[in-house]
Each structure stands twice: as structure tokens, then as C-alpha cells.
Amino acid sequence: MSISILETKNLTHIYSKGTTSQVDAIRDVNLKIEKGELVGIIGHTGSGKSTLIQHFNGLLKGTSGTVLLDGKDIWEDKSKIRNVRFRVGICFQYPEYQLFEETVYKDIAFGPSNMKLSKDEIDRRVRNVIKFVGLDESYFEKSPFDLSGGEKRRVAIAGVMAMEPDVLILDEPCAGLDPKGRDTVLSLISQYRKSTGSTVLVVSHSMEDISKIATRVLVMNESKLAYYDTVDAVFSHSEELKSMGLNIPALTSLFLRLKEKGYNVNTNIYTLEKARDELLTLLKGGKSE
Amino acid sequence: MISDITIGQYYKGDSFVHKMDPRIKILITVIFIVMIFMCKNFLSLLLAGIFLVASIFASRVPFRMFFKSLKPIVPIVIFTAVINIFYIGGGKELLSLGFVSITSKGVFTAVFMAVRIVLLIMSSSILTYTTVPTMLTDAIERLLSPLKIFHIQVHTLAMMMTLALRFIPTLIEEIERIMNAQKARGADFENGSLTDRAKALVPVLIPLFVSAFRRAYELAFAMNCRCYTGGAGRTRMKQMKLHISDFAALFVFAAGFVGIILINKFFGVVI
Amino acid sequence: MKSYIEFEDVSFAYDEGEDNPVAENVIENMNLKIEKGDFVAVLGHNGCGKSTLAKLCNAILVPQQGKVYIDGTDTADEDKLYDIRQKVGMVFQNPDNQIVATIVEDDVAFGPENLGVEPAEIRRRVDEALKNVGMYEFRTFEPHKLSGGQKQRVAIAGIIAMKPDCIVLDEPTAMLDPRGRREVMDTVKRLNEEYGITVIFITHYMDEAVKAKRVIVMDKGKIVLDGKPKEVFVNIDTLKEIGLDVPEATELTRMLIEKGVNMPVDILDVDELFSYIIKLTEEKN
Incomplete structure (x- = not known):
């Protein structure tokens, strides 16, 4: 049996009244994330998803309930909370705006140096991680501010990966990128998970992206955990998702509608090839009714 | 926290004070501040206090908003009070601790100063709570417009103030965002020596400056596209008109001013 | 008779500098005509020259070679600079960095104030513009309390209060969530359909371009495809080659x-x- 790497028990965070900023609290979240999963987190703005992920590395502390990392309460020893942040790495939205060092190398090394690792180990990690993000060592001496938007994004992601966290969380890693940049980032995330075996959580607004890379989908709605299940299972709730203001992947919706019309089709379809084959069987086999 | 800062926070309402001409409000605030510092005895201070409380009632801004605006300056009030207690001599000696002694005059001055600072902050809060920031800067621009003859770019100054007020909340959000991102990479802002903590701010300040410059550049661009060429030839949507009530309010405060001078004269100077 | 916007053999390169050692043409020998009342989506990946195209439309940039005409006026004519900018308004990507005032309605008033419009008329225009973008009930809000989509609609109101003929939107949805993107797209579509405002909508989202009347696909400073959405999107191979979605x-x-x-x-x-x-x-x- 696999071990849950991340678990929450009745996790609740209520903001005190009177704060002016937009609040997205979370209520009573119970969740078990298994090691090695690639979890897609969806929910519209204000649903609580950003608040939830900040509990996973102790940037926020729940007003009640617990977060367990590898079975241990992350707040058991308050002084060790930084170690939790090294084990659960969060890469926030538009991470390129956190770059600050003179060179790409130094910037990627910022996280590992905070971990007080040896110089050799830091060097090994920086060299290792630059490959994961599809760049090479020729970038090391460049200033991060001279790179293109997509490159900056990848260097920033590398900076979090270099901590070699057990759990990597990416908040909207593709926001603002053009289609090419988006595809690059998505594929490097999948590659990273495959070669390191670490658990990855990706927050995204794009159902298409989630359906392509995720093994499981977590849906937040109005501060509560609505679903945490396989991709197929979650997207089969198309009506419920729509009422939460979420879409389902366009292709999947086609098959759900066909099924509704009484056609005998599979609905767990997320790729063009599968869609084509399914439609061909429908059209050629004529298995209506 | 940083979000406690109340500068430029407008409290929606349509009270008499909200509707007053902002130029008159600024003038009255200046008069009131001078009044506070003219107070030489408790009776005159009491009169100033009555004026303030009456103004707060007239503004219909809840009292808790004023306490909120006082929160960040509590250390300053305590600091000045303490300094005064120990350094002002004269009057009866109340307590002696070897080289320092606390005197009645010292305590008196300390309390007096503390009350003055509180009144000062609260009076300027009435102004900012009841006046839309753009109106405030507009009013400052108009009040200072005579300075144009000295070739002072009054309009530019007012525009800079407006933009500063506009971007304070945006930059505060940005600081919080960057701090979270660096914390997630193990940055430590809470522990270590003072120099360690100052160093820990570098990863926050550099991205903050980079982003502030980018914002400034984009903003200048956007303003250009909206045909902004400086103050010349500009009109204003919101006109400022003086009403009789504005003059009445000004008169009442002028009377208060005279009142304080009289009280000082007839009831003796304590400080 | 000229079209409303005309590019005649336009080339543009940014100045040589530290970041840009070789001044390459970002726009190359471009010829383009846009008619009044059209809704044109300009599609392309980052760095294809689409933002430069936008800036050439309201004289922020002036081409080194060729001419850009707006309603018959040459954008190189410096005396007409502010006429052109009043006629062709611009909305940018980051909604935060184009809002000037601390109150929504004051921001919308900024453009007309700069044009020297009468106060009562500004008030009328501001109210109308805010109603048109569905933000009237937020007129006394502070901009930083609004969502991204709402801020962007305020920015659009700030432009239409200047009574332009044309709005150029430079990736207005890139930083928004799906709801915000929908809000902006719906608003822009309505302005085009109901008020006949010419729209140039720059984006890299193919699903937004599909909603336009005409789609221009750019790559390396040139127009690669140009036509109705149905004519453009059948060119699957060309689109994929330049790295765009289909x-x-x-x-x-x-x-x-x-x-x-x-x-x-x-x-x-x-x-x-x-x-x-x-x-x-x-x-x-």
C-alpha cells in the first residue's frame, strides 16, 4: 500500500472579520494525497484553492484542523516550519517576479543555500535542475532580467525544483504564456514527475491542461473540497462542475452531450486520437440506441 | 501589519463633512492643527477636543475608524511621553531615581503632548476619511496654484500625490506576494540578527523595485495614450463650489481659534 | 477613399541598444487595411510583432519606412498626435498599470479631462461609459478592490469615455481568469455590435480570435493568414507550424x-x- 504523502484533517481557515482584502477561506477539508500523484487543482477565483495550497507548506496555519506531511503534523514543532517549506515547494503565480539575483545560477541556488547545503551539493542541484526546465548551462552566467518571458518563468520554476521537494506545488504555471510556452511548461512538469517520482500539484484554470497531465483532480468550491478523484470520475460530474462555474474539457463535453442524446459512447475522452476513434466507431458501427 | 495603514483611506458617506468643499476642509484642518499647538492650558485643550469630537459626529464616520488610525502611532505617542516625563524639569518632584527625577511639570507636559499628537492624527483622519483622495490632491493643487508664479509645477506635484495614493495598496499587495514567494524558497524574515534580517530583505526589495519601475513605465505609457500632457488645458469632472455652509464652518473654527487665545489669556498658561 | 486604418508598406525596428544589438525589423513591409466597424483579432505568439502593430495604430510608434494612416491622417504628423490618440484608444495587458485614479469614476474621467471636455459633459460620458461596460454600480469603488476582469472593464470605460472610433486591446485577457476573460470579450463584442466601435483585439488565445469578424495571424513581423475565422482556422498546419493553437x-x-x-x-x-x-x-x- 502506498503512503499518503500529504494529508489534511478537518482543515479550516476562517479569516478574521474586518479584513478588507478578498478572502477565500477553507472549511473542513479532508484529503489524502498519495505519493507520486500529479494532482490538478481546479476551482474558480475565490474558491479557496490558493488558501489551501499555502497550508501545505505552512505559509498559513489553519484556524483548526491539521496538515500531515508523511504522517507527521507540520506544526508539531513550530521552529522547524522552514524544513516543511523545503519539503513542500510552492511556485507561485507569475514566479518570474521573484527573481532577484545577478545571475541565473545564483538565483536557482537561493533555495538550496537557504537549506544550508554544501557547495558541491548546491552545484549538483543547480546543474541537475536546469535540464529539467529545458535550458542549459550556458544560461548560468546570464542575468535573469535579460531572459525572455518564457525563459524567466522556467528559471523561476527551477529555483523551486532545486530544493528537491517531495511535493512540488505550482500555482498557474502557464498563466500569461503563449501556446508554445504553455506546452513547454506542461511537458517539463510531466517529465519532472516521471524522472523524480515526486508528487506534483498543479493549480490551473484550464481544464484541457489538467485533463492532459493530471492523474487526479481536486475541485474546490465555495471554501469546501467538492471532489478529489480520478480525472474520469471528476469530469463525469459535468452538471455539478458547471454549477460551480467550471467547464469541462471541450472534447469531453462533446461526448457527454452525445451520450445525453442517447448515443452509446465513452465519455472519458481527453485526446484528439481517442475522440477520433470513438467517433469513427459511432459513425461506422452505427451503434446508436 | 502593513494593511493597517490608513493613509488615503476614504470612508464612504454623505454627511455634511463629506460634502464640504475640500479646500475649506484642508484650511480648517490647518487651522485646527495650529489651534492644538496654541493650547497652553487644559481648558483650551478641552475646547479643541470638543471641536474634534463635534467634527467626528458631523462626519458620521464611526469612532472605531479613528482608533484604527491611531494604532500605528501608539509607539510614537509613548516615546514622546516618556521623553517628556524624564527631561522636563520644574514643579513638584514626584519621584527620584538617583540621576533621573520625575516632576509634576514633566508628567503634565507628557500628557499634554500625547493628547496633542492624538488630536493631530484624528483631525487629519477626518480629512482623509471624508474626502476622496483625488479631490484632496485636486484641492491641494488649487490651494497651491498661486505658487505657479514661482514656476513651481503645482499640477505635477498633485498628480504625483494621486498616483502615489493609487499605487500604495497595489505595492503593499505586491510586497506580500513577493515575501510569500521567497519564504517558500526558505527565506527567513523573522529570525537572526538585525543585519541578517536586513539582508533577508534584499530578495524582496529587488523584485519590488523592478516591478515598480515596470509599472511606472507602463503607467506613463497608458497616460500618454489617454492624451495626458500635463496640467495645461485640462478640465475637471468634479467642480469645487463654495457654499454658505463652507464659510459657516470656517467661521466656527475661526471663532474657536479666537476662543483658545482668550482662554490662554484669562486662565493662565500652564505649559 | 482610404480605409479607416491603413498600413502602407510599413517596416519598423526598435532602436539598437544594449538589449537589442541588431535592429531587426519587428514589422516588415506590412500592408493592411481595416474598415470602420470591423472586429479584427490579431493572433500570434510572443515576439511576433503584434504588440508593435498595436502601438503603430495610435502613433506611440511611428514607422521608419512606409506610412500608417488613421482616418486619412498620417501618424507621423506630430500636430495631429492627440487627435489620433483620441480616435484610437488603447487598453493594455496589466489592468493595474493603466488605472490612474483612486476611485473608479475619477479614473474614467481622466481621458475626457485631458481632452478639456466640459465638466457636465464629462459626467455624462463617464456614467454612460460605465453603464456600457456594466460597471456603473461600482463607480465609487477603489480599483484595487475589484477583480481583474472588472479592472479591465474600467480601463475600457476610460477609453470609450474619450469617444474613440476604434479601440486597440493589447492582450487584455492574458492576466485574467476564465470569468474575467469572458467578461472582457463580451464587453468588447457588445461595444462593436451596438456602438459600431472598431475593435483590434490582440491575443494568443485562439478561442477568443474565433469570435472576431476577421482574424489576422502574424509571425515574424508579417501577416501569414488573414480572413474570416472559418477561412483562417482551416489552415491547421500553418498555425501549428508557428506554434499556435488550433x-x-x-x-x-x-x-x-x-x-x-x-x-x-x-x-x-x-x-x-x-x-x-x-x-x-x-x-x-
């Missing part, structure tokens, strides 16, 4: 045609595909 429905349709299914190539969305498949199965029975 509507999934269109691609799926082509895959089915390759397998011998008889259907039209220019199906753009899932709705259309759905009805066509229903039609095919019914024909069979």
Missing part, C-alpha cells in the same frame, strides 16, 4: 475527414461538430 473541433474534423468521413472542413467549435455528427448518424439510419 480549435480542437477543427482538428478533430480533419482527422475524421482523413479517415473517410464526409464532412465540411471549416467546423470551428464543439457545438457545430455536435450537430454535424447528429446529422450524420441520422442520415445513416
Whole structure:
């Protein structure tokens, strides 16, 4: 049996009244994330998803309930909370705006140096991680501010990966990128998970992206955990998702509608090839009714 | 926290004070501040206090908003009070601790100063709570417009103030965002020596400056596209008109001013 | 008679500098005509020159070679600079960095104030503009308390209060969530349809470009494809080559045609595909 790497028990965070900023609290979240999963987190703005992920590395502390990392309460020893942040790495939205060092190398090394690792180990990690993000060592001496938007994004992601966290969380890693940049980032995330075996959580607004890379989908709605299940299972709730203001992947919706019309089709379809084959069987086999 | 800062926070309402001409409000605030510092005895201070409380009632801004605006300056009030207690001599000696002694005059001055600072902050809060920031800067621009003859770019100054007020909340959000991102990479802002903590701010300040410059550049661009060429030839949507009530309010405060001078004269100077 | 916007053999390169050692043409020998009342989406990946195209439309940039005419006026004519900027308004990507005032209605008033419009008329325009973008009830709000989509609509109101003929939006949805993107797209569409405002909508989202009347695809400073959405998006290979998305429905349709299914190539969305498949199965029975 696999071990849950991340678990929450009745996790609740209520903001005190009177704060002016937009609040997205979370209520009573119970969740078990298994090691090695690639979890897609969806929910519209204000649903609580950003608040939830900040509990996973102790940037926020729940007003009640617990977060367990590898079975241990992350707040058991308050002084060790930084170690939790090294084990659960969060890469926030538009991470390129956190770059600050003179060179790409130094910037990627910022996280590992905070971990007080040896110089050799830091060097090994920086060299290792630059490959994961599809760049090479020729970038090391460049200033991060001279790179293109997509490159900056990848260097920033590398900076979090270099901590070699057990759990990597990416908040909207593709926001603002053009289609090419988006595809690059998505594929490097999948590659990273495959070669390191670490658990990855990706927050995204794009159902298409989630359906392509995720093994499981977590849906937040109005501060509560609505679903945490396989991709197929979650997207089969198309009506419920729509009422939460979420879409389902366009292709999947086609098959759900066909099924509704009484056609005998599979609905767990997320790729063009599968869609084509399914439609061909429908059209050629004529298995209506 | 940083979000406690109340500068430029407008409290929606349509009270008499909200509707007053902002130029008159600024003038009255200046008069009131001078009044506070003219107070030489408790009776005159009491009169100033009555004026303030009456103004707060007239503004219909809840009292808790004023306490909120006082929160960040509590250390300053305590600091000045303490300094005064120990350094002002004269009057009866109340307590002696070897080289320092606390005197009645010292305590008196300390309390007096503390009350003055509180009144000062609260009076300027009435102004900012009841006046839309753009109106405030507009009013400052108009009040200072005579300075144009000295070739002072009054309009530019007012525009800079407006933009500063506009971007304070945006930059505060940005600081919080960057701090979270660096914390997630193990940055430590809470522990270590003072120099360690100052160093820990570098990863926050550099991205903050980079982003502030980018914002400034984009903003200048956007303003250009909206045909902004400086103050010349500009009109204003919101006109400022003086009403009789504005003059009445000004008169009442002028009377208060005279009142304080009289009280000082007839009831003796304590400080 | 000239078209409303005309590019005549336009080339543009940014100045040589530290970041840009070789001044390469960002726009190359471009000829383009945009008619009044059109809704043009400009599609392309980052760095293809689409933002430069936008800036050439309201004289922020002036071409080194060729001419850009707005309503018959040469953008190189410096005396007409502010006429042009009043006629062609711009909305940018980051909504935070184009809002000037601390109150929504004051911000919308900024443009007309700069133009020296009478106070009472400004008030009228501000109210009308805010109603047009559906932000009237937020007129006394502080901008930083609004969502991204709302801020962007305020920015659009700030432009239409200047009574422009044309709005150029430079990736206005890139930083927004799906709801914000929908809000902005719906607003812009309505302004085009109901008020006849010419719209140039720059984006890299293919699903937004599909909603335009005309789509221009740019790559390396040149126009690669130009036509109605249905004419443009059937060029699946060209679009993929430049690294752009293709509507999934269109691609799926082509895959089915390759397998011998008889259907039209220019199906753009899932709705259309759905009805066509229903039609095919019914024909069979």
C-alpha cells in the first residue's frame, strides 16, 4: 500500500472579520494525497484553492484542523516550519517576479543555500535542475532580467525544483504564456514527475491542461473540497462542475452531450486520437440506441 | 501589519463633512492643527477636543475608524511621553531615581503632548476619511496654484500625490506576494540578527523595485495614450463650489481659534 | 477613399541598444487595411510583432519606412498626435498599470479631462461609459478592490469615455481568469455590435480570435493568414507550424475527414461538430 504523502484533517481557515482584502477561506477539508500523484487543482477565483495550497507548506496555519506531511503534523514543532517549506515547494503565480539575483545560477541556488547545503551539493542541484526546465548551462552566467518571458518563468520554476521537494506545488504555471510556452511548461512538469517520482500539484484554470497531465483532480468550491478523484470520475460530474462555474474539457463535453442524446459512447475522452476513434466507431458501427 | 495603514483611506458617506468643499476642509484642518499647538492650558485643550469630537459626529464616520488610525502611532505617542516625563524639569518632584527625577511639570507636559499628537492624527483622519483622495490632491493643487508664479509645477506635484495614493495598496499587495514567494524558497524574515534580517530583505526589495519601475513605465505609457500632457488645458469632472455652509464652518473654527487665545489669556498658561 | 486604418508598406525596428544589438525589423513591409466597424483579432505568439502593430495604430510608434494612416491622417504628423490618440484608444495587458485614479469614476474621467471636455459633459460620458461596460454600480469603488476582469472593464470605460472610433486591446485577457476573460470579450463584442466601435483585439488565445469578424495571424513581423475565422482556422498546419493553437473541433474534423468521413472542413467549435455528427448518424439510419 502506498503512503499518503500529504494529508489534511478537518482543515479550516476562517479569516478574521474586518479584513478588507478578498478572502477565500477553507472549511473542513479532508484529503489524502498519495505519493507520486500529479494532482490538478481546479476551482474558480475565490474558491479557496490558493488558501489551501499555502497550508501545505505552512505559509498559513489553519484556524483548526491539521496538515500531515508523511504522517507527521507540520506544526508539531513550530521552529522547524522552514524544513516543511523545503519539503513542500510552492511556485507561485507569475514566479518570474521573484527573481532577484545577478545571475541565473545564483538565483536557482537561493533555495538550496537557504537549506544550508554544501557547495558541491548546491552545484549538483543547480546543474541537475536546469535540464529539467529545458535550458542549459550556458544560461548560468546570464542575468535573469535579460531572459525572455518564457525563459524567466522556467528559471523561476527551477529555483523551486532545486530544493528537491517531495511535493512540488505550482500555482498557474502557464498563466500569461503563449501556446508554445504553455506546452513547454506542461511537458517539463510531466517529465519532472516521471524522472523524480515526486508528487506534483498543479493549480490551473484550464481544464484541457489538467485533463492532459493530471492523474487526479481536486475541485474546490465555495471554501469546501467538492471532489478529489480520478480525472474520469471528476469530469463525469459535468452538471455539478458547471454549477460551480467550471467547464469541462471541450472534447469531453462533446461526448457527454452525445451520450445525453442517447448515443452509446465513452465519455472519458481527453485526446484528439481517442475522440477520433470513438467517433469513427459511432459513425461506422452505427451503434446508436 | 502593513494593511493597517490608513493613509488615503476614504470612508464612504454623505454627511455634511463629506460634502464640504475640500479646500475649506484642508484650511480648517490647518487651522485646527495650529489651534492644538496654541493650547497652553487644559481648558483650551478641552475646547479643541470638543471641536474634534463635534467634527467626528458631523462626519458620521464611526469612532472605531479613528482608533484604527491611531494604532500605528501608539509607539510614537509613548516615546514622546516618556521623553517628556524624564527631561522636563520644574514643579513638584514626584519621584527620584538617583540621576533621573520625575516632576509634576514633566508628567503634565507628557500628557499634554500625547493628547496633542492624538488630536493631530484624528483631525487629519477626518480629512482623509471624508474626502476622496483625488479631490484632496485636486484641492491641494488649487490651494497651491498661486505658487505657479514661482514656476513651481503645482499640477505635477498633485498628480504625483494621486498616483502615489493609487499605487500604495497595489505595492503593499505586491510586497506580500513577493515575501510569500521567497519564504517558500526558505527565506527567513523573522529570525537572526538585525543585519541578517536586513539582508533577508534584499530578495524582496529587488523584485519590488523592478516591478515598480515596470509599472511606472507602463503607467506613463497608458497616460500618454489617454492624451495626458500635463496640467495645461485640462478640465475637471468634479467642480469645487463654495457654499454658505463652507464659510459657516470656517467661521466656527475661526471663532474657536479666537476662543483658545482668550482662554490662554484669562486662565493662565500652564505649559 | 482610404480605409479607416491603413498600413502602407510599413517596416519598423526598435532602436539598437544594449538589449537589442541588431535592429531587426519587428514589422516588415506590412500592408493592411481595416474598415470602420470591423472586429479584427490579431493572433500570434510572443515576439511576433503584434504588440508593435498595436502601438503603430495610435502613433506611440511611428514607422521608419512606409506610412500608417488613421482616418486619412498620417501618424507621423506630430500636430495631429492627440487627435489620433483620441480616435484610437488603447487598453493594455496589466489592468493595474493603466488605472490612474483612486476611485473608479475619477479614473474614467481622466481621458475626457485631458481632452478639456466640459465638466457636465464629462459626467455624462463617464456614467454612460460605465453603464456600457456594466460597471456603473461600482463607480465609487477603489480599483484595487475589484477583480481583474472588472479592472479591465474600467480601463475600457476610460477609453470609450474619450469617444474613440476604434479601440486597440493589447492582450487584455492574458492576466485574467476564465470569468474575467469572458467578461472582457463580451464587453468588447457588445461595444462593436451596438456602438459600431472598431475593435483590434490582440491575443494568443485562439478561442477568443474565433469570435472576431476577421482574424489576422502574424509571425515574424508579417501577416501569414488573414480572413474570416472559418477561412483562417482551416489552415491547421500553418498555425501549428508557428506554434499556435488550433480549435480542437477543427482538428478533430480533419482527422475524421482523413479517415473517410464526409464532412465540411471549416467546423470551428464543439457545438457545430455536435450537430454535424447528429446529422450524420441520422442520415445513416
